[in-house]
Structures are given as C-alpha cells and as structure tokens.
Amino acid sequence: MGIIEELEWRGLISDCTDREGLAQRLAKGAVTLYCGFDPTADSLHVGSLVPLLALRRFQQFGHKPIVIAGGATGSIGDPSGKSAERQLLTHEQLKANIEGVKKQLASFLDFDSEANAALLVDNADWTAPLSFLDVLRDVGKHFKVNAMVAKESVRARMENRDVGISFTEFSYMILQALDFDHLYKQNECELQIGGSDQWGNITAGIDLIHRRQNRQAYGLTMPLITNSDGTKFGKTEAGAVWLDVARTSIYQFYQYWVRVDDRDVVRYLNFFTFLHPDEIEALARQHAEQPHARVAHKALAREVTVLVHGEEAASEVIRASEILFGGSLDGITEATFREIAGEVPTHEVALDRFGGEGLWLPELLHEAGLAQSRGQSRKDIKGGGVYVNSSRVDDDQHKLKTGDLLFGKYLLLRRGKRNYAVVLAG
RNA sequence: GGUAGGAUACCGAAGCGGUCAAACGGGGCGGACUGUAAAUCCGCUGGCUUAGCCUUCACAGGUUCGAAUCCUGUUCCUACCA
DSSP states (O other): OOHHHHHHHTTOOOEESOHHHHHHHHHHSOOEEEEEEOOSSSSOBGGGHHHHHHHHHHHHTTOEEEEEEOTTHHHHOOOTTOSSOOOOOOHHHHHHHHHHHHHHHHTTSOSOOTTTOOEEEETHHHHTTOOHHHIIIIIGGGOOHHHHHHSHHHHHHHHOTTTOOOHHHHTHHHHHHHHHHHHHHHHOEEEEEEEGGGHHHHHHHHHHHHHHHOOOOEEEEEOOOBOTTSSBTTEETTEEOBSSTTTSOHHHHHHHHHTOOHHHHHHHHHHHOOOOHHHHHHHHHHHHHOGGGOHHHHHHHHHHHHHHHOHHHHHHHHHHHHHHHHOOOTTOOHHHHHHHHHHSOEEEEOGGGGSTTOEEHHHHHHHTTSSSSHHHHHHHHHTTOEEETTEEOOOTTOEEOGGGSBTTTEEEEEETTTEEEEEEEO
C-alpha cells in the first residue's frame, strides 16, 4: 500500500489537483512536501492534528516533510472559512505564539533521519525582507484579481457589505502562494497539503509556480473533521481541546477522545492514529459487537494521548481515569491519589476549617468550583448528585471533619457523573 | 433628519398595574436508565443555611398603597420614508 492508498483508505483525501499525476510522482521516489500552520494562538489544537499527522504519514513512507510556522501569514490572517475580519495579532503575541507552536510542530516529526529529515521553517524568513514594490512587480503580476475574487471565502465576504474584507486579508493567498513558490525553488518541494479550506490558497501556489518557474506542483487537501452529532469537532463546553497541557490537561485531553460519539470513533481511529488498517478493522468489529465495552474509544484515546503527550503521561491518566470512573476508592494508595490530584482541579483549604463543627459541604463545593453558588450546591446534594470520596451524600447539612480526610489531607469531591475536584487540606 | 415599533433571565419569547423571581420553548446542570454513548422520563436553572428574606425585566427619574407593566428623559436596536 502506498501513501496515497493509505490516505485514501483512512478517508483522509478530500481533493487533489492531479490524483494520477501525483500518484505516479510519488511512486518514482521521495517527494518533498509541506504544510503551513499559522500561529493564531500559543498552542495548536486537535484540529491541527490531521494535517500534522499527515506529514508524519508521508515521512513514514520515505518522503520529506517541511512544516511552516507562519510568522508571515500569521501576521496577516487567513480569511479562509472566516466570516469576519480578524483582529491582527500584536508582534509580541505573534512571537510568543510562534515559540509555542514551533515546539509542538517539532514533536511530531523526525528531524534526525539520515534520508528524509523533516524541516521546520518560518515563512517570515523569506517574506519579511521583500519590499512592497518587489512583490507588486514580481508576484502581483501573476495574480488576476478576477480569479482571487472568485475564491469562495473572498466572495462571501465581498457580498456581505456589512463585513467586507480588507486588502490585507484579501492578499493572504498571495503570501501563501509565495511560500509554496519559494519552497519549490529552495527545497524542491512539490506538494502542499492542508485542510479542505486551504484549497484556494494551495492552487494559487501551484499556479504561481507554473507561471514563475514553469514547473508542475501538486496539492492535496484533507476533509475538515465534523462530529456526527453536529457539534464542532475539537470543542468542549470549556473551549477548544489544545495540545498544550497548560490549556488542556492531559486528563481532559484523554477524556475528550474517550467520549467521542460512537458514530465517529472508527473514523477518528483512521484520522488520528497510526494503527494498522487491520487493527482498526478489528476494533471496529469489537465495537459493533460490544459497544458497551468501549474498546475502540479507549484505543483511540490512548493512541492519540501517547502521540501528543507520550507513553508515560498517557499511562498515568489512564490509571487515573480508571479510578475516577471505576467507583470505589477502597484500597487506594496515597501515590495513586496524588496522580488523580494532578489531573483534577485541586483546591486548597486550611486544615483548621475541618476542626470543631466541621466544614459545611455546600460551602466547600462552591469554593472548590463545583457549583456556582451554595444554593446550587444544596440543590445538587438534594438531587443526589454529590459524592464525597466516592460515596453519595444526600444531606445538605452535611459537615466534613478532619476524620473524613484521606491520608489526613485529601478529599475527593464529585458532582454529577464526571465533575471532580480534589480538596487539599493544609 | 422624519415616522412607526422594540429593548424581559444563558438564548428565543410571553407578560401590558397587584396572585411575577416572571408562562412557554431551546440550551445547560442534576437524577433514573446506561456504556464516561444515544434515546426516553423526572427535577433544577438570580442570590441567600430557602414555609421566608434579598436583588432583578436597557438606563435615570416620576405617578401609585403597589410598576416588568403607566408617564418623562437618555442610550441602543429594527422597519419604512428622506
């Protein structure tokens, strides 16, 4: 199976500028390809994983991937798929974002390979030195505004008079085309991949290469991921699911994948893991036969978590999850509890508040962030949705005393099915 | 600039002097059922140690025993006209 067949099998191909031509070219030998990531935040989120992992898939097949951290394009803002003009990032923000994103991008590819080491570059390096006049003369001449205006995202913005589109964002595709042109010249980079919203930007680059260098380049896009239930992929109520642990804890990250809708789990195994098609088929079968066993979900969550956060961290959160969802805390060791404490929001409370009368549970629940008010806490308790150290408490007058603390300092609070907080008395 | 209409809780939307912390729907949360799912059913959804009290219906004032409801002014929206 070649890379194209593999991507095809996984449902990762949305569109290709010249499918047969590309397949033939790939069959002939190693190809250099690239994908750009604009630093719109200081971390990537799970949505960026698809193209990023695709680069890695290509690398596994012996091709040479280039990742662009978009210092130049990121300073402009891609209008693709955006219904309104974006706020420009400040230079400091952009710099911080690039720092954060670069580290993440680097962790998914092999930069030490002898034959096909990956490359990480910043498009500001070749774009920033250009003068406005040079760009207008050497690049702008190759773009017909007529064609640029026809691009879907541009047209939508132009038709909406209230929103409009600035010249800055309108020019975005020129910058991205320039990247492709540059990489073709410098690195023999013949293929650009990206999400399907990048189609217009990619073909613009191919055209530019054809005009300036009279050479053939290829474009391949991947589908945008959609959840079957109509919600946005990669979003939770708390916001996007990020790759940075400071934004999304490893536990939350793992949980996001465990909770994927049944209808999506097999697709996501294809999209986000490197499991062999045979393994995925086996998981799909198990899932169909015994959906309640959730084998596929756990495999998905484990694979992706290992990929992003490493083997060790993944094992830890899996253990923590087993305990949190397994019920009883009987026989738990302090070490295991510390692991859980690391993955669940922790709230510190002065030890002496557990003395005397004790600490009123609704107050603690509210303080620990599990309820919006003490009144709400009381309602939740009466509704039977509150647990202390894994046993239900249904008395809204319940007081917690020193004796309730595990190992003399911990308390595990839970509201509902999956909202936990650890209280640390000290 | 003129005329008409509107602003209600997370969102949509009733209410048009007292029985309004405010119908109804959506969303959210909790429970039952489960598989950390879907569907279904039940409860909660301003605050408060809650038969009660306190603060809310764009904002500021006023009328009244009593105002989300009536009056005045301000701000912001929407439609039609210029």
